[in-house]
Amino acid sequence: MILLWYILIPAVAAPVAWLLGRSRPALARWTAVAGTTAPLVILAGQWITKASALQATFAARGPGPAGLVAGSWIADVKATWIGSLGISFFLAADGLTIIMLLLTFALGLLAVLASWRGITKNVGVFHLMILWTVAGLAGVFLSLDLFLFYFFFEMMLIPMYFLIAVWGHEKRVYAAIKFFIFTQVSGLLMLVAIVALVVIHGRETGVYTFDFTQLLGTQMAASTAFILMLGFFFAFAVKLPAWPLHTWLPDAHTEAPTAGSVLLAGVLIKIGAYGMLRFMVPLFPDAVHDFRTVALVLAVIGIIYGAVMAYGQSDMKRLVAYTSVSHMGFVLLGVFAWNTLALQGVILQLVCHALSTGALFIMVGGLQDRIHTRDMGRMGGLWQVAPRMGGTAMFFAMASLGLPGLGNFVAEFLILVGVWQVSHWAAVLGAVGLVFATVYALWMMQRAFQGEETHGWSFADLTKREVGMFGAMIAALVLLGFWPQPLITTARQTVTGLQEMTAASSLAQPRPTAEAGDPAAEAAAAPADDASGATSLADDEGAQQ
Amino acid sequence: MASVSLDHALVLAAILFAIGFAGLLTRRNLIVVLACIEIMLNAGGLAFVAAGARWGQADGQVMFLFVLAMAAAEVAVGLAIAIRFRQSLKSLDVDDADEMKG
Amino acid sequence: MLGLLWLIPALPAAGFLALVLLNRRLDRTAAAWIGAGSVGLSALVALLVCGSFIVSPPAGDAYHQVLWTWMDVAGFAPNIGFYLDAVSVLWVLVITFVGFLIHLYSTEHMEHDEGFTRFFMYLNLFVASMLVLVLADNLLLLYLGWEGVGLCSYLLISFWQKDPQNVYCGRKAFIVTRVGDTALIAGLFLLFTQVHTLEIQPMLAAAQESFVPGSAVAVAAALLILGGAIGKSAQVPLQTWLPDAMAGPSPVSALIHAATMVTAGVYLIARTNVLFTLAPDARLIVAIVGTVTLLLAGFSALVQHDLKRALAYSTISQIGYMFLALGVSGWEAGVFHFMTHAFFKALLFLAAGVIIEALADEHDIFKMGGLRRELPAVFWTFTIGAAALAALPFVTDGFYSKDLIIATSLGSVDGNLWFYAGAIVGAFVTTLYSFRLVWLVFFGERHTEVSRRPRRRQLVPLWILAVLSVVSGLIWMPPWLAGFHPFETFLDTALPPIEFTGEYAHFAESALGALVTISVVVVGIGIAWLLWMPWRRGTHAFSESPAVRPLAAYWLGGWGFDWVYERVFVIPVKWFARVARNDLVDHVVDGIAWLNVAAWRTLSAGQTGRLRAYVAVAGFGIALVLAVVVLR
Amino acid sequence: MTILFTIAAVVAVLSTLMVVTRTNLVHALLYLVVSLFAVAVVFYTLGAPFVAALEVIVYAGAIMMLFLFAVMLLNVGADSPLRVPRLAWVGPGILVAVLLAEVVYGLTRQTQPLAGVEVGPQAVSEALYGPYVLGVELASMLLLAALIGARHVAARARDEEEAAESMERARGLSETAGEAPGQGAVDDPGRLTEEGDA
Numbered sequence A: 001m002i003l004l005w006y007i008l009i010p011a012v013a014a015p016v017a018w019l020l021g022r023s024r025p026a027l028a029r030w031t032a033v034a035g036t037t038a039p040l041v042i043l044a045g046q047w048i049t050k051a052s053a054l055q056a057t058f059a060a061r062g063p064g065p066a067g068l069v070a071g072s073w074i075a076d077v078k079a080t081w082i083g084s085l086g087i088s089f090f091l092a093a094d095g096l097t098i099i100m101l102l103l104t105f106a107l108g109l110l111a112v113l114a115s116w117r118g119i120t121k122n123v124g125v126f127h128l129m130i131l132w133t134v135a136g137l138a139g140v141f142l143s144l145d146l147f148l149f150y151f152f153f154e155m156m157l158i159p160m161y162f163l164i165a166v167w168g169h170e171k172r173v174y175a176a177i178k179f180f181i182f183t184q185v186s187g188l189l190m191l192v193a194i195v196a197l198v199v200i201h202g203r204e205t206g207v208y209t210f211d212f213t214q215l216l217g218t219q220m221a222a223s224t225a226f227i228l229m230l231g232f233f234f235a236f237a238v239k240l241p242a243w244p245l246h247t248w249l250p251d252a253h254t255e256a257p258t259a260g261s262v263l264l265a266g267v268l269i270k271i272g273a274y275g276m277l278r279f280m281v282p283l284f285p286d287a288v289h290d291f292r293t294v295a296l297v298l299a300v301i302g303i304i305y306g307a308v309m310a311y312g313q314s315d316m317k318r319l320v321a322y323t324s325v326s327h328m329g330f331v332l333l334g335v336f337a338w339n340t341l342a343l344q345g346v347i348l349q350l351v352c353h354a355l356s357t358g359a360l361f362i363m364v365g366g367l368q369d370r371i372h373t374r375d376m377g378r379m380g381g382l383w384q385v386a387p388r389m390g391g392t393a394m395f396f397a398m399a400s401l402g403l404p405g406l407g408n409f410v411a412e413f414l415i416l417v418g419v420w421q422v423s424h425w426a427a428v429l430g431a432v433g434l435v436f437a438t439v440y441a442l443w444m445m446q447r448a449f450q451g452e453e454t455h456g457w458s459f460a461d462l463t464k465r466e467v468g469m470f471g472a473m474i475a476a477l478v479l480l481g482f483w484p485q486p487l488i489t490t491a492r493q494t495v496t497g498l499q500e501m502t503a504a505s506s507l508a509q510p511r512p513t514a515e516a517g518d519p520a521a522e523a524a525a526a527p528a529d530d531a532s533g534a535t536s537l538a539d540d541e542g543a544q545q
Numbered sequence B: 001m002a003s004v005s006l007d008h009a010l011v012l013a014a015i016l017f018a019i020g021f022a023g024l025l026t027r028r029n030l031i032v033v034l035a036c037i038e039i040m041l042n043a044g045g046l047a048f049v050a051a052g053a054r055w056g057q058a059d060g061q062v063m064f065l066f067v068l069a070m071a072a073a074e075v076a077v078g079l080a081i082a083i084r085f086r087q088s089l090k091s092l093d094v095d096d097a098d099e100m101k102g
Numbered sequence C: 001m002l003g004l005l006w007l008i009p010a011l012p013a014a015g016f017l018a019l020v021l022l023n024r025r026l027d028r029t030a031a032a033w034i035g036a037g038s039v040g041l042s043a044l045v046a047l048l049v050c051g052s053f054i055v056s057p058p059a060g061d062a063y064h065q066v067l068w069t070w071m072d073v074a075g076f077a078p079n080i081g082f083y084l085d086a087v088s089v090l091w092v093l094v095i096t097f098v099g100f101l102i103h104l105y106s107t108e109h110m111e112h113d114e115g116f117t118r119f120f121m122y123l124n125l126f127v128a129s130m131l132v133l134v135l136a137d138n139l140l141l142l143y144l145g146w147e148g149v150g151l152c153s154y155l156l157i158s159f160w161q162k163d164p165q166n167v168y169c170g171r172k173a174f175i176v177t178r179v180g181d182t183a184l185i186a187g188l189f190l191l192f193t194q195v196h197t198l199e200i201q202p203m204l205a206a207a208q209e210s211f212v213p214g215s216a217v218a219v220a221a222a223l224l225i226l227g228g229a230i231g232k233s234a235q236v237p238l239q240t241w242l243p244d245a246m247a248g249p250s251p252v253s254a255l256i257h258a259a260t261m262v263t264a265g266v267y268l269i270a271r272t273n274v275l276f277t278l279a280p281d282a283r284l285i286v287a288i289v290g291t292v293t294l295l296l297a298g299f300s301a302l303v304q305h306d307l308k309r310a311l312a313y314s315t316i317s318q319i320g321y322m323f324l325a326l327g328v329s330g331w332e333a334g335v336f337h338f339m340t341h342a343f344f345k346a347l348l349f350l351a352a353g354v355i356i357e358a359l360a361d362e363h364d365i366f367k368m369g370g371l372r373r374e375l376p377a378v379f380w381t382f383t384i385g386a387a388a389l390a391a392l393p394f395v396t397d398g399f400y401s402k403d404l405i406i407a408t409s410l411g412s413v414d415g416n417l418w419f420y421a422g423a424i425v426g427a428f429v430t431t432l433y434s435f436r437l438v439w440l441v442f443f444g445e446r447h448t449e450v451s452r453r454p455r456r457r458q459l460v461p462l463w464i465l466a467v468l469s470v471v472s473g474l475i476w477m478p479p480w481l482a483g484f485h486p487f488e489t490f491l492d493t494a495l496p497p498i499e500f501t502g503e504y505a506h507f508a509e510s511a512l513g514a515l516v517t518i519s520v521v522v523v524g525i526g527i528a529w530l531l532w533m534p535w536r537r538g539t540h541a542f543s544e545s546p547a548v549r550p551l552a553a554y555w556l557g558g559w560g561f562d563w564v565y566e567r568v569f570v571i572p573v574k575w576f577a578r579v580a581r582n583d584l585v586d587h588v589v590d591g592i593a594w595l596n597v598a599a600w601r602t603l604s605a606g607q608t609g610r611l612r613a614y615v616a617v618a619g620f621g622i623a624l625v626l627a628v629v630v631l632r
Numbered sequence D: 001m002t003i004l005f006t007i008a009a010v011v012a013v014l015s016t017l018m019v020v021t022r023t024n025l026v027h028a029l030l031y032l033v034v035s036l037f038a039v040a041v042v043f044y045t046l047g048a049p050f051v052a053a054l055e056v057i058v059y060a061g062a063i064m065m066l067f068l069f070a071v072m073l074l075n076v077g078a079d080s081p082l083r084v085p086r087l088a089w090v091g092p093g094i095l096v097a098v099l100l101a102e103v104v105y106g107l108t109r110q111t112q113p114l115a116g117v118e119v120g121p122q123a124v125s126e127a128l129y130g131p132y133v134l135g136v137e138l139a140s141m142l143l144l145a146a147l148i149g150a151r152h153v154a155a156r157a158r159d160e161e162e163a164a165e166s167m168e169r170a171r172g173l174s175e176t177a178g179e180a181p182g183q184g185a186v187d188d189p190g191r192l193t194e195e196g197d198a
Helices: A002-023 A026-060 A064-072 A095-114 A123-142 A146-155 A159-169 A172-205 A221-240 A248-255 A256-281 A284-313 A316-336 A340-371 A387-402 A407-422 A426-446 A464-482 A485-503 A519-524 A539-545 B005-024 B031-055 B059-091 C001-023 C028-055 C086-109 C116-135 C139-157 C166-196 C200-208 C218-233 C240-245 C248-259 C261-271 C272-278 C280-302 C307-327 C329-359 C377-389 C399-413 C418-443 C455-473 C486-491 C503-511 C511-532 C535-546 C550-555 C561-577 C586-605 C611-631 D004-020 D026-047 D049-075 D086-108 D121-128 D131-176 D181-186 D187-195
Strands: A075-080 A087-093 C063-069 C079-084
Touching: A002 A026, A002 A075, A002 A087, A002 A123, A002 C001, A026 A095, A026 A123, A026 C280, A064 D121, A075 A146, A075 C280, A075 D187, A087 A095, A087 A123, A087 A146, A087 C200, A087 C329, A095 A123, A095 A172, A095 A256, A095 A340, A095 A464, A095 A485, A123 A146, A123 A159, A123 A256, A146 A159, A146 A172, A159 C511, A172 A221, A172 A248, A221 A256, A221 A284, A221 D131, A248 A256, A256 A485, A256 C611, A284 A316, A284 A407, A284 A426, A284 C561, A316 A340, A316 A387, A316 A407, A316 A426, A340 A387, A340 A407, A340 A464, A387 A407, A387 A426, A387 A464, A407 A426, A407 C139, A407 C166, A407 D049, A426 A485, A426 C166, A539 C550, B005 B031, B005 D026, B031 D004, B031 D026, B031 D049, B059 C063, B059 C399, B059 D049, B059 D131, C001 C028, C001 C063, C001 C116, C028 C079, C028 C086, C028 C116, C028 C218, C079 C086, C079 C116, C079 C200, C086 C116, C086 C248, C086 C261, C086 C329, C086 C486, C116 C139, C116 C248, C139 C200, C139 C218, C139 C240, C139 C248, C139 C261, C139 D049, C166 C200, C166 C218, C166 C240, C218 C272, C218 C280, C240 C248, C240 C307, C248 C261, C248 C307, C261 C272, C261 C307, C261 C329, C272 C280, C272 D086, C280 C307, C280 C550, C280 D086, C307 C329, C307 C399, C307 C418, C329 C377, C329 C399, C329 C455, C377 C399, C377 C418, C377 C455, C377 C511, C377 D131, C399 C418, C399 C503, C399 C511, C399 C561, C418 C511, C535 D004, C586 D181, C611 D086, D004 D026, D026 D049, D049 D121, D131 D187
Parallel strands: none
Antiparallel strands: A075 A087, C063 C079
């Protein structure tokens, strides 16, 4: 039942924040904070207690797909919603979902904190929108019933649309409409694919159901499978911003308020990747295999195109938006490489990208609140004015160009190693993308922070609140850079489950030697606790290589 | 008795219909427009009767009766509108009523 | 005692963190103490650890310490662990010791700079990253150190960030090295896919078994590793960034662009020498790259006006020598030259720093001159450094290490006459430009006044390095001289020894071979004396003459590489970014929107409001339908 | 019998042509009546005497009378200039010719001789109150609706008139102007004819 809380708490907190907001805006902010931290705390509690259980279920799960699917979920809520159509209110969580929920609530909290001073216009409704987006996101990550997934997928759009359209900047209405149309149209394509899938499944087995676990493994002609896969792919490619469908992202991010862009860049984009991992590839493994080369080409173009475009921008927020296009190109590479290394890399990239890009957006938002412009032409030499902000911006610029020692590098390295095993040229071009990433990151630093201070700006450096936020994110990124094991262990059981779902298809690849060993032994090797312990793990780790 | 072939009748109906349609296109007076519509309906009725006559069924004539009823109703309303038309627009020219321009 | 190994990189890292967190509340002296202190302590610990390693070497002449498993994903489980063997002992000692001297020097040199704390922050981070690089037990951790030093070099080159030109040079350095790093990371992918681990020693063992010598995989892996090394050590294709890196403060040039970072490539090749032994063609390419670089940079250094750019080109040239040594599988020779080069090049850069500071930031050597009496200490130390650079026989360490390389390039199993010829010409040019600097800067009449005298904390490092530049060569005397080579035996524990088995081996090892190089150096000094000493007018006439001037200008610009790269890479990217600024794909989307609007406008024109128009349209429709029905 | 058919057909076509081309409205309507009679004759030749009679009684008799009433009511007068200049015939003419050609071409491909049997009123009435009884009810409802609609649309003009008059009368009383209410009605012909509405 605990899963239901994750959706209910933010959903309920939303109207409360709105009502309180009408009387005193500060109350709305605190309710929003409560609405995001409460589920975060519960989730963290569940993650820690379940961590051991998670590994246990992983080790003790039964053979075969039924055993796999049943055993690999930690908790689930199943109630029939529309019985006649076979639609059920089916929530379930496993390693990947827990990570995604952590991200959602953490970034929701950050979004609220980031707009503590920035938002003055009808604060109550603003926080209503944020909390509803968070509730929608929680719903998307938890739902395993395709219809429910689609319901939350679309429901989450409306508050985000208002967030951009009401509190945005100059071209906000254009950006909001563009965002809405892009996602709505592609969402409809997915709906068609879902319904077609259900019908095919129903005609084949007589059972009409939207339940993902039963829809798995429906046999259909290769060509229909390909078309249905394309339906899903378009919806997630727009969300992910894969290359040709990305044009909504720069506008939406530039015009959205800070909180909006943090949520957008932090979590909304991740739904595309999550959807591909959870639904698209397991449902149509062979179609994905045929589509792989095209997807890899799109991803590589996305990486390089996004990076070069970022370099060309003069609006700082638009530059950061294009970096997301580039980073999500890596995710697309990883998803279609579909081996353990790449998938772990993808999940790690989702988290690290959310942190680094979210931080950059908060930075730009803060800068805009101070000097009321995003145009880098009018900035320059801000390091003298605000050295602490300059230092933090340098750190997150380094994170976004994939400096080793930070989480982004580990993720991108894992993805590229995984992709290398599938196609050499894609991995090399991805690595070349890193060079372009260096170009835009340093170019941003040059134009905004370094160089001569000619415009006579003078404003306050980072406030305590901002230092706290950025400090937390810096700590998280460095921790993920040097010790990503907790995240990898949480996601391991999902990754193995996903790969076993597609084991029968052409996608499956011989996993590297060590994995073939009994996963239980590996799962039991809990990571060493702190940095100073001397030769603690060397022996049994060595034995395993 | 009737060695007239069906086609002749239908051709006649077609000619009448065509003339009515031409009148509809060219004449700008509302009354003449209504008259032309009458001609076209009459041509339609003729076609029905011809078809009925061809197979010796009464259906053709029954359909003509309905056409007749409909034509009568149509004229009644048409003329009422013509009267209102005249009063509000002070003329019977069909082209004056173009407030609905898109 | 070896257990303290992890402290060596941890101390500078702690220094960095301390400086970052306490940035605001530290005054100059406190920051100096933390900055220089942390590196000093690390040097001390290094001395202890390496001392105990040398005195009582652990089992297998290597010590492996794992702190924790970095990540464990399906068989890919690199550790955060350190591996100490003879090679990394040498590197650690050089880094920490030279690093400490340079920190000491910086406390004085950067006295009046407002970013004092920030400078030491970056310097500490650099030393920490460099130590992680040399101590890493697996290639991924090595890559972490690799990029860390790249970052610090960017931060330190663009330290005076008020001037956009400095930041441009820093950015150029980071991007060019990043291009090399892409090759290295591709190499990592290839190696992991082939041997399923990145931990260096097991990887090399597995490669030994599974790779067929000379096979495509072996050559590819070696070449990719070479790609990374070229980027970081500024060898031929990717050397354009080092001369521009002189925009940074002098201690930075001394530490990063002379002693430590630029030799990371040499360390990487020496560390993965097994891969290169398995791929003879790759080794050949390394040697070729080395020779071409040493000649190319040597000639460029001959015509430089800026003192630091001349030294930068000389660094590229000397690293070319090290690559040449590695290319002819004289691993130990290359490493030995690294050590000696670190001492005398750091000395030259620090002395240059003092000279430039003394002449109120005057970089052009033709405006210096006659400083012999003004800065006697600097004169003597600079001359010792220049002599070591030119490999003055018997007296300087450069002689021992460079001659060893020249001998190896001829006598070793891969050595051949071409490399030997290149090395000899290189030695001659090196002598020319090193003594050119000495004559032009210290002799002749004085052009600019000396405004600041170097203080004690700047001179002490100079003297120590000068002594080292003389003494450090004696630990590996050539066989024909005294046969005393403890350094070689120490290195044999980690690197394969040099086999003098080529057809000219006997000549190369003999005193006769050494005589050739000694004579070349002596002749070089003489010619330098003739060209640049008394008849200053003569040299100007010589370099201004129409035949020589275009050639000199060509060499001055670094053989035109910059000009080519600007046209081939930089301008197209900038052009595309400017052209496609607001996103080509966006135009497509807006195009669709425009289409809808255009359709709406044409259709609405049809609504004239006139009844007869509608009837006509209806009639037209009926005609169409009939046409279809009737004519089909 | 076919001669009678052809004569009637020619008369019908000519008179319909005249309807469309006459400028004088009343002449046009009268030609329409002639065309209806011709069509009635055609019905007769086709063996549908009942319908022929009906055509004369209902069509020519009732509907045309309505038209004439309307013409009289609206007092359009003889010379309604509302006719399109000569050239304007070309476009519609072509269109109509195309339409006609298509239909004629479609029909001429297979000729069907008529059954030659006469379908009298008795057969028609059996069919009328047999399967089509529902149709008859609907037709009657339609007529009723048309009746009420026509009365309502046409009459509304008069209700407004009356409301307007009562307003004037009220205002007139307050201004004590000497103008007699009746006199205003004379010079506005539209209103005059209003009183005479059936």
